[in-house]
Amino acid sequence: MKVPPGPRTGREDDLPGRSPGFGARIWEELAADLNGLDVQGLRRRLVTVEGPAGAEIVAGGRRLVNFASNNYLGLASDPRVVAAAVAGLARWGAGAGGSRLTSGNQGAYEALEASLADWKGCESAVVFASGYAAACGTIPALAGEGDAVCADRLNHASLIDGCRLSRAKLLVFPHADAGALDGILARHRAAYGRVLVVTDGVFSMDGDVAPLPELLAVAERHDATVVVDDAHASGVLGDTGAGTAEHFGLDNPERLVQLGTLSKALGSVGGYAVGPAILREWLVNRARTLVYSTALPASCLEAARAAIPIAREAHGPRARLRVLSGKLRSAGRALGCVVPEGGTPIVPLLLGESARAVRWHDRLAAAGSFVPGIRPPTVPLGTARLRVSLMADHTDSQLACLLDGLAVAAAGDA
Ligand SMILES: Cc1ncc(COP(=O)(O)O)c(C=O)c1O
Known part of the structure; x- marks a missing residue:
């Protein structure tokens, strides 16, 4: 996707290792494109995670319930x-x-x-x-x-x-x-x-x-x-x-x-x-x-x-994933979220605008849950979402933590 260049913010100078002179134009252009992504709420950043990919992780220095992992059966x-x-x-x-x-x-x-x-x-x-x-x-x-x-x-x-x-x-x-x-x-x-x-x-x-x-x-x-x-x-x-x-x-x-x-x-x-x-x-x-x-x-x-x-042999964990998926989908709808039908452990909460997905991600993180906000170009324009990924290891209280966070995030938009 071609990114419209954003206004210069001065933060280009934070980029590591830029050197002026021969060949520097490409880095100028990329810095402007990154600003464009920032302005549109589409810039992605790596978050450092400590420890194994479990139901809880330490991400960006904070312990959070992990709703971002594809480690569905906890086998990692x-x-x-x-x-x-x-x-x-x-x-x-x-x-x-x-x-x-x-x-x-x-x-x-x-x-x-x-x-x-x-x-x-x-x-x-x-x-x-x-x-x-x-x-x-x-x-x-x-x-x-x-x-x-x-x-x-x-x-x-x-x-x-x-x-x-x-x-x-x-x-x-x-x-x-x-x-x-x-x-x-x-x-x-x-x-x-x-x-x-x-x-x-x-x-x-x-x-x-x-x-x-x-x-x-x-x-x-x-x-x-x-x-x-x-x-x-x-x-x-x-x-x-x-x-x-x-x-x-x-x-x-x-x-x-x-x-x-x-x-x-x-x-x-x-x-x-x-x-x-x-x-x-x-x-x-x-x-x-x-x-x-x-x-x-x-x-x-x-x-x-x-x-x-x-x-x-993981019949029990698969059944647990279906139960968690059902509970989250109905609770999400009760909070006014748009949640498609389905029974798999991938549960999208459709939010529309990218900036809204970022806000909800931040509010959920503040409330103790790590849920990625997914934005274009990964999903079509106007369909930014939170993508909840469930693990069979998630406890009822970890799911409750997510639902509490969603209630806070929804209230923030009201
Ligand atoms: C549907 C789908 N196919 C393929 C892949 C790529 O698999 P891998 O991470 O092993 O490269 C992913 C995710 O990463 C995926 O979600």
């Missing part, structure tokens, strides 16, 4: 997961030292990929350095010039970037609207070779679930393949937490590629794609983010592998 600090990481560190060392196609494919990969494929009920899995890398590697490996990618309008940035990198024609369909997708494909399908339908499983900023059976039916009609990103669905949706397909009772559909991350419910770091056996072979050959990037430290892989059986 689960002793079994941490012990696996420590053992992995001792066995495999701190870093892999090369890409997976050279010397970096340490044995921990094979074991994790087998475990992921088994969980997802697929023939193969391939692990990338992150969920972002999985999307940016997989989509361009499956579609290119002469092909088309149909993307839900509210897809996550990693999918958007994967679609752009593919150089396939980008066709955007209205959010979660399989009928509209059908219409687009009826008009345009014949002009392209391969067609991918690309969607989040659980939408990262809205918390709703993609209509996967309907999207697959449309894909079937038009000879397309669906790529679903289960970053927020894995560990959360379905009886064993296998994600969106399991949630809808779909048994390993032929036309489905599932992406995911090891960094949210599984509490580690890394990403993956699962599907038929040939998918793995193809991605190992063609996914540039796998081929040209150093393999993950095996300690992260071992942590994720230890987390999978725990996540599969």
